[in-house]
Amino acid sequence: MTPLRRRYLAALRTPLLPCGIHRDPLLCEVAPTAPSSFGLTRRELAAERARLRAAGWSTADVAERLLPA
Incomplete structure (x- = not known):
């Protein structure tokens, strides 16, 4: 282990x-202490948001970690 x-x-x-x-x-x-862009562009943030939602993350979980697009 x-x-x-x-x-x-x-x-x-x-x-x-x-x-x-x-x-x-x-x-x-x-x-993270607050939602973040993690240095991503708006297009990359939207793609990451979609990827996380497709992976089963809830809307609240995604919003907690990523800034709104």
């Missing part, structure tokens, strides 16, 4: 952090 997998499984046994989303403090450090 990889160290990353062991860390993930260990985090599942701990309570949620104050952010209410993560159990692993390293994930909170890399989580």
Whole structure:
């Protein structure tokens, strides 16, 4: 088992952090604080939004991570 997998499984046994989303403090450090364009153009953002929706992401999840097109 990889160290990353062991860390993930260990985090599942701990309570949620104050952010209410993560159990692993390293994930909170890399989580975006607000929706972002991630440096993508408007066309690329629209394509990424469509890709995420096709992959099963909810509209709320996509909106939480990406700025509106």
